Amino acid sequence: xxxxxxxxxxxxxxxxxxxxxxxxxxxxxxxxxxxxxxxxxxxxxxxxxxxxxxxxxxxxxxxxxxxxxxxxxxxxxxxxxxxxxx
Numbered sequence: 705x706x707x708x709x710x711x712x713x714x715x716x717x718x719x720x721x722x723x724x725x726x727x728x729x730x731x732x733x734x735x736x737x738x739x740x741x742x743x744x745x746x747x748x749x750x751x752x753x754x755x756x757x758x759x760x761x762x763x764x765x766x767x768x769x770x771x772x773x774x775x776x777x778x779x780x781x782x783x784x785x786x787x788x789x790x
Contacts, residue, residue, distance in 0.1 A: 715782070716785065718786075725763060757782055
């Protein structure tokens, strides 16, 4: 959840997340809560755009394939790797 340029390089953590989602047949589906959160942050003046990898993380957590702690750790690792790629 950051304002960074999308990277064309797929880093190691992104591949781990993609593989987890593929093995577990998980995708990300926008919910009413997602729409509400988007509008609330927009109205507050914040720009929060999840990239496809971050969306997969949310899908994995919602499907019960990973717990919240692992989701946060994977996202932090992914963001660190992505910031090095830019």
